[in-house]
Amino acid sequence: MAPVSDVILKRYSCRSYADRPIEDSILRQFSDTVHGPHLGPFGHQPRFELISIASMSREEWKKLGTYGVIKNARLFLAGIFLPAPMAAEDYGYCKEKLILKATELGLGTCWLGGTFAISAFGRAAGVREKETLPSVSPIGYAADRRSLTERIMRRVVGSDHRKPWPELFFNGSLSWPLSPDEAGPYAEVLENVRLAPSASNKQPWRIVCDKTRKTFSFYISRAIGYRQLREVSLQDIDMGIAMCHFGLTANELGLKGSWRKDDAAPQLKPLEYVASWQADG
Numbered sequence: 001m002a003p004v005s006d007v008i009l010k011r012y013s014c015r016s017y018a019d020r021p022i023e024d025s026i027l028r029q030f031s032d033t034v035h036g037p038h039l040g041p042f043g044h045q046p047r048f049e050l051i052s053i054a055s056m057s058r059e060e061w062k063k064l065g066t067y068g069v070i071k072n073a074r075l076f077l078a079g080i081f082l083p084a085p086m087a088a089e090d091y092g093y094c095k096e097k098l099i100l101k102a103t104e105l106g107l108g109t110c111w112l113g114g115t116f117a118i119s120a121f122g123r124a125a126g127v128r129e130k131e132t133l134p135s136v137s138p139i140g141y142a143a144d145r146r147s148l149t150e151r152i153m154r155r156v157v158g159s160d161h162r163k164p165w166p167e168l169f170f171n172g173s174l175s176w177p178l179s180p181d182e183a184g185p186y187a188e189v190l191e192n193v194r195l196a197p198s199a200s201n202k203q204p205w206r207i208v209c210d211k212t213r214k215t216f217s218f219y220i221s222r223a224i225g226y227r228q229l230r231e232v233s234l235q236d237i238d239m240g241i242a243m244c245h246f247g248l249t250a251n252e253l254g255l256k257g258s259w260r261k262d263d264a265a266p267q268l269k270p271l272e273y274v275a276s277w278q279a280d281g
């Protein structure tokens with residue numbers, strides 16, 4: 001397996017795909033992972049389906065619209081869950097793991113939470129009553145050249161810009177930024193959070209480290225007026241994605257710990273507390 005930091009660096013939102021199918025052995029590996037069990041850190045079990053052009057008529061496939069954003073997709077990963085507290089975060093966590101798996105296999109991906117025809121995808125993925133399908137991702141080989149729409153889209157949402165450390169990571173309180181030196185072995189873990197994808201690249205995660213209690217508390221900075229997609233906020237999913245990058249990197253570096261809701265986490269208005277990583281020992 002490739003180091004997770006390499007895979008995270010390699011991932012980007014790919015919106016233009018090569019017009020060729022995925023090699024059988026690669027597709028088999030990915031499909032096995034997709035159809036395997038999925039368990040988020042807060043106990044929810046989202047499920048995932050692959051929707052393939054090969055299993056559909058041309059007419060049916062055309063209904064799976066992405067509003068001109070995605071070019072030449074032949075396969076989509078659809079992620080489904082039952083709404084509940086922390087279920088959106090678990091969903092983001094589990095789906096990002098699959099996105100990184102696809103990246104590791106040399107495949108392009110793109111989280112889509114807004115620009116996809118939700119009811120047509122819902123029918124194709126067999127969404128059941130009470131379930132929700134808040135996002136899909138095309139899966140395939142990247143085209144040699146990015147389409148004009150893709151280039152414009154990246155510029156509009158500022159995809160190549162990530163917030164610097166002092167805006168995201170704090171030492172004890174929001175008045176004190178956490179430097180990579182102070183983060184010690186967790187510097188790489190936090191850097192990988194910084195590189196995570198998020199809806200409209202808003203990067204809503206803020207993390208406060210409490211060295212005495214050995215906790216990293218995750219807060220969400222909600223964008224004002226940001227569209228709530230049915231019962232699910234895309235920004236709650238973003239938080240799960242950030243937790244996934246944190247958890248996978250910590251795990252690979254041998255930094256042991258676990259996720260929990262921490263009643264002692266400080267209130268830091270206007271941020272909302274989400275969850276904490278409690279380091280062992």
Ligand SMILES: Cc1cc2nc3c(=O)[nH]c(=O)nc-3n(C[C@H](O)[C@H](O)[C@H](O)COP(=O)(O)O)c2cc1C
Binds near residue numbers: 011013
């Ligand atoms: C939850 C979520 C929803 C997203 N929805 C869309 C979308 O509807 N359409 C789109 O083109 N990109 C979408 N994106 C991709 C983001 O714009 C992208 O991750 C961000 O600009 C950073 O760029 P990068 O992924 O290339 O690093 C979404 C990303 C996330 C995490």
